[in-house]
Amino acid sequence: MNQALRLQLWEKAQKEQSEYVEELKRLPPEQIIDKAYEKTMRDDILITFEDNRLSDKQVEALVKLDYPIAACYEKWQDTDVTYMDRLFEVVDDYADDLVKESEAEKQKQKKKHEPER
Secondary structure, X not given: OOHHHHHHHHHHHHHHHHXXXXXXXXXXXXXXXXOHHHHHHHHHHXXXXXXXXXOHHHHHHHHOOOOXXXXXXXXXXXXXXXXXXXXXXXXXXXXXXXXXXXXXXXXXXXXXXXXXX
């Protein structure tokens, strides 16, 4: 793996994201809030660049872009994929776990207060 090229991509993307955040800081609070999702997704894209899942050829292609994070974010916006389905699933599963814990606690308390036979 070409670590120098990976480092070049990381540094370029890190600089891009830092400049983006500095631009956000100059905006009125309402606009910053409106851009919160984009900032979060751009942070996540940056994280993908430090992972070794990308091939050397992919890294080479990304490093040639002036703004690799912005380009990937635009591509993300064009997809039909949504993390909301996964988020709904996680919240649903967690709520089910809470219900089970509550029911188990009720059963435990009920048994505690039942007279012995």
